[in-house]
Amino acid sequence: MPILAMLAVMLSVATILITWSVMGGFLKTLVNSGRSLIGDVTVSWPNVGFAYYDELIVMLEDDEMIDGATPIIETFGLIQLPDDRIELVTIKGIDPVSYDRVTNYTDTIWWKPIDEPTAKDRDGSDVRLDPQFTGAMAMFESNAVTLTRLNPESGQTERAGVLGVEVTGLNIRTEDGIYDPRANGFRALPDGRIERVPGFMPAGGSVGLTVLSLDSTGKPVDPVTRTIPIANEFQSGIYEIDKSTIFVPLEIMQEMLRLNEARKVQLVENPFATEVDPVTGLRRPKMSEVVGIDPARVTTVLVRSVDGAELQEVRDRVYQIYQDFEAKHHGEVPSSFSMENQIRTWEDLNATMINAVKKETGLVLFIFGIVSFTSVFLVLAIFWSMISEKTKDIGILRALGASTTGVAWLWIRYGTAIGLIGATMGTAAGYAVVININAIHDWIGRTFNLVIWDPRTYYFIEIPSEVDPDKAIIVFIVGVLTCVLGSLIPAFRSARMDPVKALRFE
Amino acid sequence: MMTPQSKQTPQSKQTSQNRQTPQNRQPILQVKGIRKTYHLGRVKVPVLHGVDMTVRHKEWITILGASGSGKSTLMHIIGGLDRPDKYPEDPASIVYGDRVITDMGAAALNAYRSTEVGFVFQFYHLLPELDILQNICIGSMIRYGRFGYRSKRKGVEARAKELLDRFGLSDRIKHRPAELSGGERQRVAIARALINEPAILLADEPTGNLDLKTGESILDVLAELRESGGLTMVMVTHDERIAARADRVIRLIDGRVVEQTGVGSV
Ligand SMILES: Nc1ncnc2c1ncn2[C@@H]1O[C@H](COP(=O)(O)OP(=O)(O)O)[C@@H](O)[C@H]1O
Ligand SMILES: [Mg+2]
Numbered sequence: 057m058p059i060l061a062m063l064a065v066m067l068s069v070a071t072i073l074i075t076w077s078v079m080g081g082f083l084k085t086l087v088n089s090g091r092s093l094i095g096d097v098t099v100s101w102p103n104v105g106f107a108y109y110d111e112l113i114v115m116l117e118d119d120e121m122i123d124g125a126t127p128i129i130e131t132f133g134l135i136q137l138p139d140d141r142i143e144l145v146t147i148k149g150i151d152p153v154s155y156d157r158v159t160n161y162t163d164t165i166w167w168k169p170i171d172e173p174t175a176k177d178r179d180g181s182d183v184r185l186d187p188q189f190t191g192a193m194a195m196f197e198s199n200a201v202t203l204t205r206l207n208p209e210s211g212q213t214e215r216a217g218v219l220g221v222e223v224t225g226l227n228i229r230t231e232d233g234i235y236d237p238r239a240n241g242f243r244a245l246p247d248g249r250i251e252r253v254p255g256f257m258p259a260g261g262s263v264g265l266t267v268l269s270l271d272s273t274g275k276p277v278d279p280v281t282r283t284i285p286i287a288n289e290f291q292s293g294i295y296e297i298d299k300s301t302i303f304v305p306l307e308i309m310q311e312m313l314r315l316n317e318a319r320k321v322q323l324v325e326n327p328f329a330t331e332v333d334p335v336t337g338l339r340r341p342k343m344s345e346v347v348g349i350d351p352a353r354v355t356t357v358l359v360r361s362v363d364g365a366e367l368q369e370v371r372d373r374v375y376q377i378y379q380d381f382e383a384k385h386h387g388e389v390p391s392s393f394s395m396e397n398q399i400r401t402w403e404d405l406n407a408t409m410i411n412a413v414k415k416e417t418g419l420v421l422f423i424f425g426i427v428s429f430t431s432v433f434l435v436l437a438i439f440w441s442m443i444s445e446k447t448k449d450i451g452i453l454r455a456l457g458a459s460t461t462g463v464a465w466l467w468i469r470y471g472t473a474i475g476l477i478g479a480t481m482g483t484a485a486g487y488a489v490v491i492n493i494n495a496i497h498d499w500i501g502r503t504f505n506l507v508i509w510d511p512r513t514y515y516f517i518e519i520p521s522e523v524d525p526d527k528a529i530i531v532f533i534v535g536v537l538t539c540v541l542g543s544l545i546p547a548f549r550s551a552r553m554d555p556v557k558a559l560r561f562e
Numbered sequence: 563m564m565t566p567q568s569k570q571t572p573q574s575k576q577t578s579q580n581r582q583t584p585q586n587r588q589p590i591l592q593v594k595g596i597r598k599t600y601h602l603g604r605v606k607v608p609v610l611h612g613v614d615m616t617v618r619h620k621e622w623i624t625i626l627g628a629s630g631s632g633k634s635t636l637m638h639i640i641g642g643l644d645r646p647d648k649y650p651e652d653p654a655s656i657v658y659g660d661r662v663i664t665d666m667g668a669a670a671l672n673a674y675r676s677t678e679v680g681f682v683f684q685f686y687h688l689l690p691e692l693d694i695l696q697n698i699c700i701g702s703m704i705r706y707g708r709f710g711y712r713s714k715r716k717g718v719e720a721r722a723k724e725l726l727d728r729f730g731l732s733d734r735i736k737h738r739p740a741e742l743s744g745g746e747r748q749r750v751a752i753a754r755a756l757i758n759e760p761a762i763l764l765a766d767e768p769t770g771n772l773d774l775k776t777g778e779s780i781l782d783v784l785a786e787l788r789e790s791g792g793l794t795m796v797m798v799t800h801d802e803r804i805a806a807r808a809d810r811v812i813r814l815i816d817g818r819v820v821e822q823t824g825v826g827s828v
Contacts, residue, residue, distance in 0.1 A: 452687045455643055456701045456754075457676025459669065556644045559687070560634075 057445075058470070061438040061539065062478040068428035069482025069535035070489065075424050076527050077490045079417040081520025086413055089294050090406040095126075095158040095358040096367060097374045099399050104274030105129065105315050105353030106389050112381045113154075116359055121373050123362045124157035126150070127354040129309040135302060136264030137224055138253040139241045145223065146301045147267065149309025149354075152203050158360040161303075164290040166221050166235065167258050168197035177232040184234075196258045200288035203305045207285070208260070216287035217265075217304040219257055220297060226255040227289065233494070233518065235291075257286035265304070269314045272350070280312045293518065310352055320348040367401050375399045428538065435542025439471060443550045450550050451558025464551035471543025472536065479535030483528055493521045590761065590794050591617035595654040596646045597817075598635050609635050610646070611817035612654075617762070620792045622784075624805040627814030633798040636814065637766050640796065641679050642671040676705045680755030684767040686747040688739035694750050695735045698722040701757045718757065725753040729783060745776035752783060756793075763787070765797040769804060781807050 099112070109127045116125040129149035134142050156162050169190045173180040184193055199205050205216035221227050227235040238255035245251055254261045262285045268276035284304055291298055310316035322345040329342035361370040378399060379392045390398070403410065443450070450463055489496060497519055501507055593615045600607040609632035617623055627633045638644040639656070642663055646654045656663040663674060675681075680701075688697050702718040703711045711718070726732050729749040739747055748768060755763055765784065769777030785807065787793050797808060805811045813820040 448687065449689050452689060453700075453704065455641070455675065455681045455687075456704050457672050457674075458704045459672045462704065556638050559638075559643075559683070 057438055057442050058474050061435045061471075061542070062474050062481070064431040064434040064438070065475055065478030065535050065539050066482035066485060068424075068431040068538065069479050069531055070486035072421070072424050072428055072534070073483060073486030073523065073528060073531045074489050074493075075420055076417075076531065077486070077523045078493065078520055079413075079420055080524060080527065081522050083410065083413045083417060084522075085293070085520050086406070087403075087410060089292060090402050090410075092160040092163075093292055093294075093297065094402050094405065095360040096365075097359040097361070097371050097399060097401055098356055098405065099359065099374060099378060099395070100130075100356040101390050101395070101398060102130075102355050103276075104270065105355040107351040107353045108381070108385050108389060109352075109354045109357055111384070112357060112378065115377050115381055116357070116374065119373060119377060121361055121365050121370055123360045124154065125357055125359045126154035126158045127306060127357055128155065129306060129313065129315065129355050131267060131309070131313065131355070133265055133267040135223070136266070137241075138226075138255075138257075138261055138263070139243045143223070143300065145265075146297075147265065147309065148301065148303050149306040150203075150303050151306045152201055152303075155358075156201075158358045161290075162201060164292050165197060165200045165218070166289045166291045167193055168200075168288075169193040174233055177234050179232070181230070181232060181236075182234045183237070192259075196288045199258070200290070203287060203303070205258075205285045205287045214285050215305045215308055216285040217263070217302050217308075219263070219286050219289045219303075220299060220301040221289040221291040222295065222298040223289075223300065223302065224255075224257060224261075226257070258288050261286045263302070265302070265312075267309075267312050269312060271314075282308065282312060284308070306354070310354075315353040315355075317352045318350040319346045320350050321345060322347050367403060371399060371401050428534075432538050432542045435471070435474075435539050436545055439467065439543045439546035440549070443467065443546045446550075447553065447558045447561040450553055451555050451561065454553075454555035455559060460551040463553075464547040467543055467547035467550055468540065471539050471547070474543075475536040475539025478539060479532045482535055483532045486531070487523050487528065490523050491521050493519045587618040587620060589616045590619050590621075590659060591640065591796075592655075592657040593617075593640065594656070595652060596636065596639055596656070597649065597654060598632065598639065598644075598646055609817055610639075612652075613814070613817070613819050615812055615819050615821070617794060617796055620788065620794055621810060622788050622795045622797070622808045624808035624811045625796065625798045625814055626802065626805045626811050627798075627800060629800055631800075631814045632817055633800075633814055634766050637764050637796070637798055641681055641764050642666070642674045643681075676701065677758050678761055680758070680760040680763045682748070682751050682755050682763065682765040682768045684770040686739070686744070686751045686771075688747055688750060688754075690739055693736050693738055694726065694731065694742070695719065695722055697739065697750060698725065698754045698757050701754055705758050722753065722757060725756060726750075729753060743776075744772050745779060748772065748776075748780050749783060752780075752787075756787070760793075762794045762796060765795065767798055767800070769801075770799070777804065 113125040113127065116122050128151075129147075131147050131149075133145060133147045135145045136142055150161075152161065168184065170182065170184045173182055173185060183189055199216060200218050203216055203218065204213050206212070207214050221235060222229075224241070226238045226241050228238065230236050240252045240255045243251045243253050257263075262283050264281055265284050266279050266281040269278050269280045271277045284302070290301075290303070292301075307316065324342045324344050326342075330339045331342045332338070333340045359370070359374055361367070375392075375396065378395055382389055382392045382395070453463060453466075454460075593613060596610050596613040598608075598610040600609060613636055615623075625633050625636065635644070639646050640663075646656075646664060648654075654664060658674070658678065661674075663671070666674065689700065692700065699715075699718050699722050702714060705711075706714050723732065723735070726735060729752070731746060731749060731753075734742060734746065739750065742750065748771075752763075752765075752768075763784075768784070769780050772780060781804065784795060784797070788795055795808075797804075799805055810821075
């Protein structure tokens with residue numbers, strides 16, 4: 057009987073701790089990755105972008121609160137994969153050097169030499185560990201850092217992109233948490249044959265990228281397609297991003313979207329207009345006139361603050377700097393007024409998602425809390441019947457002079473002891489499950505063919521597996537209280553028992 | 563060690579001057595007009611109709627009555643475990659020494675049960691989870707409380723072992739009650755009743771569950787206790803032969819006491 061009560065407490069403590077840790081860890085990972093992918097504050101003017109961003113970046117980086125800033129172009133496009141599949145992707149035009157200062161870009165690069173197996177790769181089967189490939193991996197890594205790739209046919213270095221590791225579907229994620237690249241992909245031909253295409257993108261693979269270029273007013277007009285060689289692949293750990301993002305050099309995006317530097321010309325309205333050629337002195341049809349230079353533009357500037365800076369303060373500082381910047385380029389860049397809402401912290405940007413996860417965590421905890429609250433009743437029922445069983449003993453103790461409170465205390469102490477043991481076991485069990493949750497999940501997957509944590513729904517490839525000590529303590533205390541609470545009513549019942557009846561009880 | 567005289571009980575005042583027959587000694591317990599009616603729903607079950615009796619120091623009294631005559635009820639009331647019915651026009655009282663048990667509050671009654679009286683029951687009523695030694699010491703734990711008991715523990719355990727030794731159970735200290743025979747269990751129960759050196763031992767059919775021979779040996783133990791320690795004993799039985807061992811027999815008939823003279827002891 058007492059073991060049942062202990063198990064009830066243990067189970068509820070363990071479930072709450074597991075749920076809370078995983079959901080809380082989920083939120084934490086979400087928040088952290090949000091920050092490491094986009095920096096602290098973004099200044100963005102979508103589609104058309106804004107000019108003189110270099111100046112803005114210099115001004116930003118001059119501030120002691122700001123660690124770095126980088127220009128990017130963010131847009132959507134179609135990607136044509138080696139097997140001719142077409143997918144919608146997020147395209148990020150980046151300047152890899154400054155981008156790495158603001159985000160953890162180089163950390164996310166997947167194909168690079170590593171010295172030690174990753175945490176879950178127990179048999180060390182990661183190809184990146186293979187000394188045979190160290191040279192190649194080092195090359196892939198430096199390609200990713202420069203966003204270039206050597207074309208072996210022409211002998212020329214070409215500008216290249218970095219794909220999310222899940223985009224092609226040709227990198228098979230193993231249970232060890234690593235990727236096993238396929239040597240080949242397949243592509244169907246119209247005559248019914250199948251053609252092999254390179255499967256490992258960094259080694260000679262390329263993709264087609266199609267975007268809509270913009271006219272001078274920022275309206276998308278013509279589709280533009282380019283073939284982009286792939287230098288490497290990256291893994292951010294957020295499935296949505298790894299499945300549908302490509303990094304390309306900033307200049308390529310500027311060219312494709314026509315956000316690059318361009319001459320501004322005065323178009324000739326009248327087709328019959330003429331002018332004097334200053335060289336020959338003869339009249340000729342009037343030519344369009346260059347009236348100025350349209351500077352290159354980007355859609356976004358990402359800002360990283362120095363460590364420990366208050367996020368909102370940084371955002372306000374960035375806005376201040378933007379106001380100074382706008383004063384210099386009045387009329388040439390978006391007004392400070394319109395920019396007010398376009399300068400946002402990563403928290404604001406991810407607010408919907410973060411809040412959704414927070415609410416979800418709250419809801420799940422609430423449900424499990426109620427479920428666990430039933431363990432109070434379980435303990436109550438168990439203690440009730442234990443006390444019924446011990447009626448005679450209670451009578452004996454009373455006959456030997458025990459007071460009513462003394463008898464009640466006995467049961468409450470017993471409940472506390474059971475609660476302490478149950479909660480300790482539950483916390484330990486919960487802790488053990490959480491830190492091994494990925495292994496357990498994989499084992500369930502293998503044994504029952506079940507996938508509970510599908511990265512497509514949960515964003516992350518790995519289930520968060522950290523236990524916050526504060527949470528563990530709270531859950532432990534609640535577990536003990538559950539048991540104490542459950543034993544309270546039966547304890548009072550035992551105290552109120554008539555000792556004579558208790559003694560006569562058979 | 564076992565002498566109740568060493569305690570501040572009412573009897574300690576005159577044990578030395580009174581070495582005559584028990585009938586001449588000072589009363590230790592005076593019971594007057596005790597009535598008890600049980601209620602089974604609406605049905606009243608009158609059990610005791612005004613019991614009067616006096617127990618003297620070091621006296622061995624046996625209450626003899628048929629089964630269901632209210633002997634246990636009377637014992638519970640004397641032992642402070644139950645209370646008699648209240649009739650303001652005809653007040654009942656139990657006086658122990660100079661204290662009125664029937665007027666005591668719950669805490670005082672707890673203390674009375676713990677230190678002044680010792681209970682022995684027909685069905686031993688040992689705690690099955692505890693070993694023999696713990697079963698005996700539990701009375702002291704209750705008396706001194708968990709923390710108070712710590713400092714007393716050594717002395718109490720020594721006394722418990724001494725009692726077990728005396729009852730021939732010293733090799734059973736670590737056994738559980740279930741591993742003991744009925745007679746052995748009853749001796750453990752007697753040891754438990756004596757651990758706090760009470761003035762009165764209340765034994766409710768202590769041999770009722772034992773065969774004749776074992777029952778006799780239990781009675782020998784009780785007799786020996788009274789001889790050596792001068793314990794006052796109130797014993798309940800429905801068996802005439804057992805009653806015969808006492809100094810005095812009280813008959814409980816129809817909820818009233820019919821007193822008899824001593825059956826030739828002392
Ligand atoms: N709690 C109770 N409710 C109703 N009747 C009771 C209760 N306890 C005892 N009785 C009755 O009181 C009578 C006396 O019981 P008891 O004192 O145990 O007698 P004895 O010990 O002499 O056999 C019995 O008839 C018994 O059935
Ligand atoms: Mg009885």
